[in-house]
Amino acid sequence: MRKRALAICVAAVLLLATACGGGSEKTTGADGKQLDKVTLMLNWYPYGEHAPFYYGKAKGIYAKHGIDLTIQAGQGSQKTVQATGAAQVDFGWADTPALLAAVGQGMKVKSVGVFLQTTPSSVQFFAEKNIKTPADLKGKKIASTAGDALSKTFPALLKAVGLSDSDVSLQNTDAAGKMAAVLSGQTDALLGYATDQGPTIQEKAGKPVSYLRYADLGLNFYSNGLLASERVLSEKKELTQRMVTASSEAWTAASADQPGAVDAMTGASEQLPSKAVLTEQFAKTLELLHTDLTQGKAPGVNTAADWQKTIDVFATAGIIQKPQAPSAYWDAAFEVKG
CATH class of the missing domain: 3.40.190.10 (Periplasmic binding protein-like II)
Structure with missing residues (x-):
């Protein structure tokens, strides 16, 4: 009985550690490789902008980096930031203004790379x-x-x-x-x-x-990008780096195969726009990947100067009351190299 009680106690401790972010649930890929289960919450129901994530999953880009990606619809950037900050999901895809506002309210969440660097x-x-x-x-x-x-x-x-x-x-x-x-x-x-x-x-x-x-x-600022809770960033550093790297690769690959990227979204949602709309949405999205400072760089590469410009815009607009340095909103340690 004592051994059984001890076993139950140990199991409970391990379960609690996992629930608190102490480890990642594993799955096995088609090639037998161990993958980390990762959930990404979008800013909204799937539309053309999100094609690279579905393409990266379909083409095995995330699996190559040891990630079994689950893509989850969102209901607005604000809710996605909140869910991500509370570590209810591993990563979020949300608008930078919503992130700035959340950090200003004390939420422990940061960007790990804005991909849409020209506002739509x-x-x-x-x-x-x-x-x-x-x-x-x-x-x-x-x-x-x-x-x-x-x-x-x-x-x-x-x-x-x-x-x-x-x-x-x-x-x-x-x-x-x-x-x-x-x-x-x-x-x-x-x-x-x-x-x-x-x-x-x-x-x-x-x-x-x-x-x-x-x-x-003449009015530009950062838009959508990847974010994670500070808990995930501190406890899952290696996984976070893999997620950022895989996402950048997925965006690069999808940019080179726009029809394939759109096709990868088939069945993503009951509310999915038509193929024609998805195609135009994605084409317009690809126009937004860089600023003058990041031309020629891999998708998701940010600069402190561009972050500062964005912070200044939203401080002036009153969206953030007490603007902080870029490092308060963006963790550059996980940035993809390129």
């Missing part, structure tokens, strides 16, 4: 609206979601192009409502990501969508 933030509208320059936005009604990064930085965009807040009218709605407002003609435009809503409403309406991109108008 844009004003989107049907081409028939004949909006060619920022000045053409005067008097227009624009759908937005109060409190998100797009709406909070929009005043800075207006200022950069010589307009004032009173020159446009913002209509507050949720993410899905923005597309409905433009499709129904209730608004002239919406604030959204060129990698997401634009291709979708273009297909639904059967007419072309045009964009005024924040970055093209």
